Amino acid sequence: MSYIFGFAGSNSSTSINYKLVRYTASLISGNELKLLDMANCPFPMYGEDYEKENGYSNSLIEVKNTIQNAKGIILSVNEHNSNPSAYFKNLIDWLSRVDKNFIDGKKLFLMSTSGGKRGAKGAFEVTEKLLARFGAELVASFSLPGFHDNFDMEKGILDKDLSKSHKEALENFMEAIG
Numbered sequence: 001m002s003y004i005f006g007f008a009g010s011n012s013s014t015s016i017n018y019k020l021v022r023y024t025a026s027l028i029s030g031n032e033l034k035l036l037d038m039a040n041c042p043f044p045m046y047g048e049d050y051e052k053e054n055g056y057s058n059s060l061i062e063v064k065n066t067i068q069n070a071k072g073i074i075l076s077v078n079e080h081n082s083n084p085s086a087y088f089k090n091l092i093d094w095l096s097r098v099d100k101n102f103i104d105g106k107k108l109f110l111m112s113t114s115g116g117k118r119g120a121k122g123a124f125e126v127t128e129k130l131l132a133r134f135g136a137e138l139v140a141s142f143s144l145p146g147f148h149d150n151f152d153m154e155k156g157i158l159d160k161d162l163s164k165s166h167k168e169a170l171e172n173f174m175e176a177i178g
Contacts, residue, residue, distance in 0.1 A: 009088030104135030
């Protein structure tokens with residue numbers, strides 16, 4: 001358990017949440033990082049019949065193992081109609097079928113962002129409760145509103161107060177995972 005695993009709850013090839021994860025990871029030194037772009041991880045819609053007929057894909061098992069072997073998780077969730085995306089919910093459904101304890105005891109830095117003023121807080125709140133149910137330990141959190149106004153891939157978080165909040169949350173996460 002020597003690495004930090006980062007991913008976004010979005011399967012979009014242009015995910016702003018994955019951009020936030022990559023930026024956050026770029027601020028970490030002295031730790032091995034594993035980042036996964038979920039746009040490269042398609043999963044069929046969960047269904048009991050599908051599970052019985054096909055079992056679990058190798059990529060699903062790899063994601064579960066990567067989560068379970070990480071010393072900490074950085075996750076940023078996207079929002080569709082005030083909830084996490086169907087893609088992310090589907091991923092959680094699959095992971096919980098493989099192992100209901102897939103994230104048990106893992107320290108989590110939970111983030112969210114959107115183009116809107118709330119920064120995907122609806123999806124954040126749902127995800128926080130959902131992952132706590134499976135045993136995740138939320139040790140840090142951050143929401144970035146107005147992504148397109150407040151973020152630049154080269155400069156990072158542009159708003160000074162938001163940047164400070166993000167750095168403090170990242171410091172809390174790093175302290176929690178040791």
